[in-house]
Amino acid sequence: MTNTRDIILTxxxxxxTYGTHEALHPTxxxxxxxxxxxxxxPSGCGKSTFLRxxxxxxxxxxxxxxxxxxxxxxxxxxxxxxxxxxxxxxIGMVFQQPTPFRKSIRENILFAPKRHGRIRSKEQxxxxxxxxxxxxxxxxxxxxxxxxxxxxxxxxxxxxLCIARTLAMKPDVILYDEPCSALDPLSTMSVEETIRDIAxxxxxxxxxxxxxxxxxxxxxxxxFFYVGDMVETGPTKQIFSNPKDQKLVDYLTxxxx
Amino acid sequence: xAKTKEEYKDKKMMPKGQLESVGLGLTxxxxxxxxxxxxxxxxxxxQQGLTTFFADGIGxxxxxxxxxxxxxxxxxxxxxxxxxxxxxxxxxxLFTLPIALGxxxxxxxxxPGFGRKIFQPLVELLVGIPSVVYGLxxxxxxxxxxxxxxxxxxxxxxxxxxxxxxxxxxxLPTVTTxxxxxxxxxxxxxxxxxxxxxxxxxxxxxHVVLKSAMPSLMTAVIMxxxxxxxxxxxxxxxxxxxxxxxxxxxxxxxxxxxxALTSGLSNATTxxxxxxxxxxxxxILLAMSLFFILIIHLIGSKGAAKHD
Numbered sequence: 001m002t003n004t005r006d007i008i009l010t011x012x013x014x015x016x017t018y019g020t021h022e023a024l025h026p027t028x029x030x031x032x033x034x035x036x037x038x039x040x041x042p043s044g045c046g047k048s049t050f051l052r053x054x055x056x057x058x059x060x061x062x063x064x065x066x067x068x069x070x071x072x073x074x075x076x077x078x079x080x081x082x083x084x085x086x087x088x089x090x091i092g093m094v095f096q097q098p099t100p101f102r103k104s105i106r107e108n109i110l111f112a113p114k115r116h117g118r119i120r121s122k123e124q125x126x127x128x129x130x131x132x133x134x135x136x137x138x139x140x141x142x143x144x145x146x147x148x149x150x151x152x153x154x155x156x157x158x159x160x161l162c163i164a165r166t167l168a169m170k171p172d173v174i175l176y177d178e179p180c181s182a183l184d185p186l187s188t189m190s191v192e193e194t195i196r197d198i199a200x201x202x203x204x205x206x207x208x209x210x211x212x213x214x215x216x217x218x219x220x221x222x223x224f225f226y227v228g229d230m231v232e233t234g235p236t237k238q239i240f241s242n243p244k245d246q247k248l249v250d251y252l253t254x255x256x257x
Numbered sequence: 258x259a260k261t262k263e264e265y266k267d268k269k270m271m272p273k274g275q276l277e278s279v280g281l282g283l284t285x286x287x288x289x290x291x292x293x294x295x296x297x298x299x300x301x302x303x304q305q306g307l308t309t310f311f312a313d314g315i316g317x318x319x320x321x322x323x324x325x326x327x328x329x330x331x332x333x334x335x336x337x338x339x340x341x342x343x344x345x346x347x348x349x350x351l352f353t354l355p356i357a358l359g360x361x362x363x364x365x366x367x368x369p370g371f372g373r374k375i376f377q378p379l380v381e382l383l384v385g386i387p388s389v390v391y392g393l394x395x396x397x398x399x400x401x402x403x404x405x406x407x408x409x410x411x412x413x414x415x416x417x418x419x420x421x422x423x424x425x426x427x428x429l430p431t432v433t434t435x436x437x438x439x440x441x442x443x444x445x446x447x448x449x450x451x452x453x454x455x456x457x458x459x460x461x462x463x464h465v466v467l468k469s470a471m472p473s474l475m476t477a478v479i480m481x482x483x484x485x486x487x488x489x490x491x492x493x494x495x496x497x498x499x500x501x502x503x504x505x506x507x508x509x510x511x512x513x514x515x516x517a518l519t520s521g522l523s524n525a526t527t528x529x530x531x532x533x534x535x536x537x538x539x540x541i542l543l544a545m546s547l548f549f550i551l552i553i554h555l556i557g558s559k560g561a562a563k564h565d
Contacts, residue, residue, distance in 0.1 A: 060452060088455035099450035102469045111464065112454035162450065169454060 038219035092166035098158035156187020306540030392494030415497030439473030
């Protein structure tokens with residue numbers, strides 16, 4: 001299935017070291033358009049660390065060095081010359097805790113497009129707010145209170161607002177770092193549906209999750225990490241029904257993690 | 258298992274019920290003392306301060322708007338003092354704010370190691386310096402600087418501007434430290450959220466961090482203003498102490514509510530009109546600081562409501 005889709009991101013021997021400690025050993029993965037890849041594994045296995053390489057978020061952490069090549073549309077972004085800020089316009093990220101800014105719902109959506117000079121008129125701004133919120137399945141709930149504070153929303157709504165905010169930049173990759181771990185089951189469900197809907201528009205997505213059920217519900221491919229190693233990867237169905245590596249088998253059967 | 262009276266006696270313990278009422282009594286007494294002090298203080302200042310208007314026949318309006326404070330002539334216009342107090346307070350805040358905010362951004366966002374370990378303790382050292390030392394330095398350095406910069410226009414160098422500069426240095430540590438705390442309290446997730454949208458560090462600091470920290474920053478500023486408004490000694494040493502008429506400019510010697518109060522006390526006999534008028538100044542000061550504190554509380558509760 002992967003071959004028929006456009007490859008957007010590939011990592012070649014990507015490593016992460018904090019000082020002298022190698023937190024992530026050489027990792028090779030491929031991410032395609034319209035696909036959701038789940039990164040699973042026990043805590044501290046390097047899955048979030050790996051995810052944060054893909055939009056060079058690790059550059060914000062002192063003493064953290066990323067090695068190897070990260071090819072984005074066939075061009076290596078893991079170089080000192082890469083413009084982080086340009087890159088992150090097209091590779092968006094959603095975090096564990098919903099982080100709406102202390103602004104209205106509308107201003108949360110328009111925050112980044114405004115900073116990057118993409119807003120030309122009020123009509124265009126209104127349209128962007130509407131399409132982004134619709135894509136994140138939040139429009140119907142908030143269309144009458146766009147000027148209210150984003151803090152007034154529930155946790156699940158805030159998280160979908162963060163997704164909408166990311167979508168407003170029209171990225172072609174969205175990275176999710178345990179986006180549902182702070183949410184209740186109903187909100188989790190709506191965020192998962194949103195993630196699937198976004199994939200169907202051709203955006204490439206990667207999601208770090210602790211929840212294996214979530215991985216089966218939401219992803220097309222899964223990669224299993226264990227103590228800094230990417231142990232096994234493949235189509236999600238195969239990973240869960242026919243795991244090969246003994247560590248993955250142990251993890252799936254709940255022997256650790 | 259219930260203990261008998263004998264057992265309590267043996268161990269020199271009080272029965273539990275009695276112990277609780279003793280605790281209640283002790284802590285309750287502390288609360289009562291604080292409450293009585295606050296109420297008595299406000300009552301006394303109000304009673305003495307209001308005597309001017311009710312017993313001595315000076316109109317509140319003319320007291321507030323009168324432009325001459327010459328107690329020996331029986332002229333009690335507090336406007337020059339009010340103007341003096343507000344102008345040094347606002348000016349010193351204006352001088353301090355950009356510096357405090359700039360250094361807070363540097364300490365929290367740019368160089369946390371240096372900032373937290375070296376800069377912040379250094380700034381906090383400034384808090385402990387007695388105001389008389391600030392006044393002394395102001396008298397020799399700031400007033401001299403005013404003279405050499407503005408020449409004859411500055412006169413002796415004493416004036417509102419000198420007072421504001423000395424106050425600015427005095428409130429700098431308070432405002433800086435509180436601003437540092439305010440910025441440091443912004444969760445890192447907000448910064449990452451902004452970086453993840455391709456925003457630069459500067460855009461993140463300006464639009465996300467400062468915006469999120471706004472209520473705490475406002476509190477920092479008002480705490481500084483409260484201190485500036487109430488400061489007496491250092492201001493008195495550099496402002497010139499001219500209270501009889503309105504200051505015409507920033508270089509003019511002037512007086513504030515606090516300095517007029519201290520310098521007037523030595524001349525006023527207890528029970529005289531002048532004595533009561535000084536209490537009225539105290540009442541204005543008290544009302545202003547209550548007002549500042551009220552604003553801080555309003556900001557605090559509004560911030561909390563927004564976060565819920």
